[in-house]
Amino acid sequence: EVQLVESGGGLVQPGGSLRLSCAASGFTFSSYWMHWVRQAPGKGLVWVSRINSDGSSTTYADSVKGRFTISRDNAKNTLYLQMNSLRAEDTAVYYCTRDRGASYYDFDYWGQGTLVTVSS
Amino acid sequence: DIQMTQSPSSLSASVGDRVTITCRASQSISSYLNWYQQRPGKAPKLLIYAASSLQSGVPSRFSGSGSGTDFTLTISSLQPEDFATYYCQQSYITPRTFGQGTKLEIK
Numbered sequence: 381e382v383q384l385v386e387s388g389g390g391l392v393q394p395g396g397s398l399r400l401s402c403a404a405s406g407f408t409f410s411s412y413w414m415h416w417v418r419q420a421p422g423k424g425l426v427w428v429s430r431i432n433s434d435g436s437s438t439t440y441a442d443s444v445k446g447r448f449t450i451s452r453d454n455a456k457n458t459l460y461l462q463m464n465s466l467r468a469e470d471t472a473v474y475y476c477t478r479d480r481g482a483s484y485y486d487f488d489y490w491g492q493g494t495l496v497t498v499s500s
Numbered sequence: 501d502i503q504m505t506q507s508p509s510s511l512s513a514s515v516g517d518r519v520t521i522t523c524r525a526s527q528s529i530s531s532y533l534n535w536y537q538q539r540p541g542k543a544p545k546l547l548i549y550a551a552s553s554l555q556s557g558v559p560s561r562f563s564g565s566g567s568g569t570d571f572t573l574t575i576s577s578l579q580p581e582d583f584a585t586y587y588c589q590q591s592y593i594t595p596r597t598f599g600q601g602t603k604l605e606i607k
Contacts, residue, residue, distance in 0.1 A: 415596070417544075425536075425544065425587055425598040439594050475543055485591035486534040486549035493543055 382406040382489045384476050389494030396466050396498070402459040402476030402491055410434070410454035413479035415487065416461050418472035426472075429461065430479065444470075466498045502526050502590050506599035512607040517578045521602045523571045523588035532592035535564055535573045538601075539584045547586075548573060578604075 388400040402414070416428040429440045429450040438450050449462040459476050473495050477487035503526040513519050523533065535548040546555045548564035551571055561576040575582055583606050588599040 424601045425538075425589075427594075427596045427598065430594060430596075441595055480549070484549050484553075485532065485596075486546055487536075487544075487589070487596075488546050488549070488555065490543040490545070 382478070384478065384489055384491035386474065386476055386491040386494040389474065389496045391497045391499065392466055393500050394467060394498055397462070397464045398466065398496060400461040400463065400474055400476075400494055400496070402461075404457045404459065404476075404478075407478070409452075409457040413481060414450075414452065414459045415477045415479055416450060416459075417475045417477055417487070417490075418470075419475070419493075420469075420472045423472075428474070431459070463496070466496075468498050470496060471498045472496060501595055502529060502593065502597050504588055504590055504597050504599040506586075506588055506602050508602060509600065510603040510605065512605050513578055514607045515578050515580060519575045519578055519604065521573045521586055521588075521604075523566075523573070523599050525569045525571075525590055525592075528568045529590045529592035531567050532590055533564070533566065533571045534589045534591055535562075536587045536589065537582075537584050538587065539581075544587065580606075 383405045385403045415430040431450045435452045447465045451460045473493040475493045476491045478489040480488040505524045531551040533551045536544040538544040552564045563574050585601045585603045
């Protein structure tokens with residue numbers, strides 16, 4: 381069974397840092413691109429970042445570029461999101477998702493999400 | 501970036517109704533269009549991928565159609581568990597933008 385389990389969320393002050401983790405199981409993690417998607421309270425889904433299967437290529441939304449870094453450890457089956465210079469507008473539930481690839485590129489599995497609150 | 505616009509933003513319907521939600525892309529995305537369902541407090545769930553392909557395990561009352569810039573999600577006969585928020589998403593290029601969502605409520 382495919383599972384994605386996020387952790388690392390919490391309360392952080394503006395300007396602070398946080399690292400999110402996403403532990404993957406039930407599939408060959410190293411074969412799939414992965415993404416982070418966030419959802420501010422009461423708002424819609426917003427794509428944040430993606431990383432290719434071997435970690436050599438990354439892309440970011442303009443709103444987080446230069447502040448967030450996506451990475452992965454294929455030996456540990458874990459995806460990461462390092463978030464620096466956090467702002468109030470980064471407050472959201474952060475989901476890790478698996479990119480199916482194979483010409484479809486949908487997000488076929490999602491974690492349960494981890495809440496990040498940026499507030500003083 | 502490709503903008504995705506859903507309509508309506510909210511919809512009231514009754515159990516057994518047929519419901520259609522539309523999604524328009526700001527440029528052609530071929531068939532790279534996905535639909536997700538999100539129940540309150542839960543993670544999104546993939547329903548339809550590649551515009552019209554039903555994800556494994558999803559009931560056949562859900563269907564998708566369209567190509568290019570205009571797409572629809574249809575629920576043929578609403579069930580109580582279908583009252584949720586629905587999002588379209590383009591997977592043609594990164595950033596993989598989502599529509600703003602359509603909240604389906606019980607009438």
